[in-house]
Amino acid sequence: xxxxxxxxxxxxxxxxxxxxxxxxxxxxxxxxxxxxxxxxxxxxxxxxxxxxxxxxxxxxxxxxxxxxxxxxxxxxxxxxxxxx
Numbered sequence: 001x002x003x004x005x006x007x008x009x010x011x012x013x014x015x016x017x018x019x020x021x022x023x024x025x026x027x028x029x030x031x032x033x034x035x036x037x038x039x040x041x042x043x044x045x046x047x048x049x050x051x052x053x054x055x056x057x058x059x060x061x062x063x064x065x066x067x068x069x070x071x072x073x074x075x076x077x078x079x080x081x082x083x084x
Contacts, residue, residue: 012061014038016078017071019047020064026051032068038075 018035025031030048037043042060045052055063 013075014042014057014060015071015075016073018067019069020044021066021068023063023065031065035071038078 014035016035016038020033020035022031022033026033026046026048028046028049028051030046032047033044033053034047035042036045036052037054040057041054042057043052043054044060
C-alpha cells in the first residue's frame with residue numbers, strides 16, 4: 001500500500017530544472033520546456049524561443065506529457081530551502 005502512495009507522489013513531483021514535454025506544441029514549433037519556478041504556480045521557459053509562461057500547478061500537471069530529464073534537486077528540498 002505504501003508503495004502505491006510513493007508512486008503517485010513521484011508522478012506529481014515537479015523539480016526545478018525539469019526538462020518536460022508538453023501535450024501541445026508552442027507556436028514556435030517546440031514542445032520542450034524547462035521548469036524555472038515552482039510553488040502554487042509553475043513557471044516554464046520554452047526551449048525553442050525562450051518565452052516564459054506561468055500556470056497553476058494543476059493545469060501544468062494536466063498539460064505535461066512527460067519529464068524528459070528530471071531536475072537535480074527534489075521538489076521538497078527546493079521548497080524547504082526557499083522557506084529558510
